[in-house]
Amino acid sequence: MSLGIRIEFGGGLELLFCNEKKHKITIPVSVPKDNDTKVSSDSSKELKPADVNYLIHHLRDHLLKERVELFMENGTVRPGILVLINDTDWELEGEGDYQLKDNDEIVFISTLHGG
Amino acid sequence: MAPRTCVLCEKAKAILKRPKTGQQICKDCFFYVFETEVHNTITQSKLFSPGDRVAIGASGGKDSTVLAYVLKTLNERYNYGLNLFLLSIDEGITGYRDDSLETVKRNQQQYDMPLKILSYDELYGWTMDAIVSQVGRKNNCTFCGVFRRQALDRGAAQLNVDHIVTGHNADDIAETVLMNIMRGDIARLGRCTSICTQGEDTIKRSKPFKYAYEKEIVMYAYFKKLDYFSTECIYSPDAYRGHARTFLKDLEAARPSAIIDIIHSGEAFEVSEEVKAAQKAQQTCKRCGYMSSNDLCKACTLLEGLERGMATSGITDRARKKMDAEGPAPENLRTIPFFRPPTGQPAVAIEAPS
Numbered sequence: 159m160s161l162g163i164r165i166e167f168g169g170g171l172e173l174l175f176c177n178e179k180k181h182k183i184t185i186p187v188s189v190p191k192d193n194d195t196k197v198s199s200d201s202s203k204e205l206k207p208a209d210v211n212y213l214i215h216h217l218r219d220h221l222l223k224e225r226v227e228l229f230m231e232n233g234t235v236r237p238g239i240l241v242l243i244n245d246t247d248w249e250l251e252g253e254g255d256y257q258l259k260d261n262d263e264i265v266f267i268s269t270l271h272g273g
Numbered sequence: 274m275a276p277r278t279c280v281l282c283e284k285a286k287a288i289l290k291r292p293k294t295g296q297q298i299c300k301d302c303f304f305y306v307f308e309t310e311v312h313n314t315i316t317q318s319k320l321f322s323p324g325d326r327v328a329i330g331a332s333g334g335k336d337s338t339v340l341a342y343v344l345k346t347l348n349e350r351y352n353y354g355l356n357l358f359l360l361s362i363d364e365g366i367t368g369y370r371d372d373s374l375e376t377v378k379r380n381q382q383q384y385d386m387p388l389k390i391l392s393y394d395e396l397y398g399w400t401m402d403a404i405v406s407q408v409g410r411k412n413n414c415t416f417c418g419v420f421r422r423q424a425l426d427r428g429a430a431q432l433n434v435d436h437i438v439t440g441h442n443a444d445d446i447a448e449t450v451l452m453n454i455m456r457g458d459i460a461r462l463g464r465c466t467s468i469c470t471q472g473e474d475t476i477k478r479s480k481p482f483k484y485a486y487e488k489e490i491v492m493y494a495y496f497k498k499l500d501y502f503s504t505e506c507i508y509s510p511d512a513y514r515g516h517a518r519t520f521l522k523d524l525e526a527a528r529p530s531a532i533i534d535i536i537h538s539g540e541a542f543e544v545s546e547e548v549k550a551a552q553k554a555q556q557t558c559k560r561c562g563y564m565s566s567n568d569l570c571k572a573c574t575l576l577e578g579l580e581r582g583m584a585t586s587g588i589t590d591r592a593r594k595k596m597d598a599e600g601p602a603p604e605n606l607r608t609i610p611f612f613r614p615p616t617g618q619p620a621v622a623i624e625a626p627s
Contacts, residue, residue: 237519
């Protein structure tokens with residue numbers, strides 16, 4: 159069982175991801191609680207429904223090409239990166255604890271680039 | 274989690290949590306409050322008068338793009354009676370500014386505003402690419418900052434505008450307050466929170482986004498689908514500012530009001546008369562006529578150093594003395610064209626939107 163998630167990067171963040179703004183990825187419905195994205199499915203780890211915290215780790219481990227410190231800090235996105243879940247500020251959706259659904263769209267926009 | 278309803282209209286689904294107030298609001302209410310707050314900033318500070326010619330310092334980045342869009346909207350909605358122009362400075366940074374200028378050219382069409390681009394190359398005879406190849410990446414931001422400030426004033430004088438507005442937002446100003454405290458620059462600390470600055474000879478400058486949070490500017494651009502450019506300058510960014518910025522973003526994550534709180538702190542500092550008196554009186558540069566606190570303005574000093582192959586002479590006193598010891602500037606030294614403040618008629622043809 160897996161979820162298809164649409165990802166969009168903006169505000170310069172796409173430069174860390176092959177300079178591609180839009181991506182489509184697939185993640186498992188249930189994922190390890192510790193957000194480890196590299197374990198096999200038969201591992202005995204405790205599981206949770208896939209959430210945005212897991213998604214951020216997945217993007218770091220499987221999509222990010224350079225300079226992880228510009229994307230993540232202390233287990234979440236770096237301060238100054240805005241996140242939208244289906245075009246709504248993630249602060250209204252529970253931030254990293256938001257449980258992903260099939261075909262959700264998650265947008266990451268950096269505010270840190272020059273204006 | 275159930276969808277939350279906008280606290281303002283109590284009808285539509287909330288899409289944004291305002292960092293300033295914590296309110297949850299819908300898209301239409303967000304556009305309305307964001308624009309209205311900028312309008313209130315403009316009217317309360319009496320930034321404009323009907324008939325003013327106003328240049329928007331446009332880099333193609335998020336802040337100036339949103340500023341151009343919002344000013345155009347407010348000018349029409351509230352009949353400010355402004356003549357708006359886009360003014361861009363081409364620093365001559367291949368792969369950075371040339372791309373962002375393409376964005377500004379699209380903005381010219383989208384917003385139907387005349388655009389003037391002034392390059393470092395035509396004004397100073399040096400592009401930033403050439404400067405960096407001579408001075409390296411360590412002090413190049415000094416050259417760029419000094420040259421840009423003067424270029425904006427000169428571009429504005431050529432457009433014969435009364436006023437330059439820039440996209441500096443609340444986060445930028447809070448960052449500058451922090452930097453001035455960390456550097457002990459009390460005189461600048463006293464000035465950096467002013468919404469409007471005006472030297473005697475220079476053109477008025479102001480920051481209509483002084484109280485606008487970066488988060489809301491970016492969200493506004495996102496929801497309005499505005500066309501902006503975002504890439505870091507390819508030359509070493511200002512490292513000190515970078516640290517202040519990271520610190521500020523960490524503070525904001527812990528408490529969103531931190532940004533406005535720091536601006537208020539900056540405003541509340543009273544700069545003593547002694548500090549103000551210690552500032553040098555303004556005069557005009559003997560070589561180029563631009564305002565200066567010395568015989569030569571900073572841009573002329575930097576340019577002379579570049580031309581004579583002693584680029585650090587504009588940066589440290591020691592290097593300056595060394596260059597002075599080598600004799601006066603040669604007769605045929607390249608100089609900046611003489612500065613003439615606005616006179617009443619545009620001095621140059623400007624590109625009208627086609």
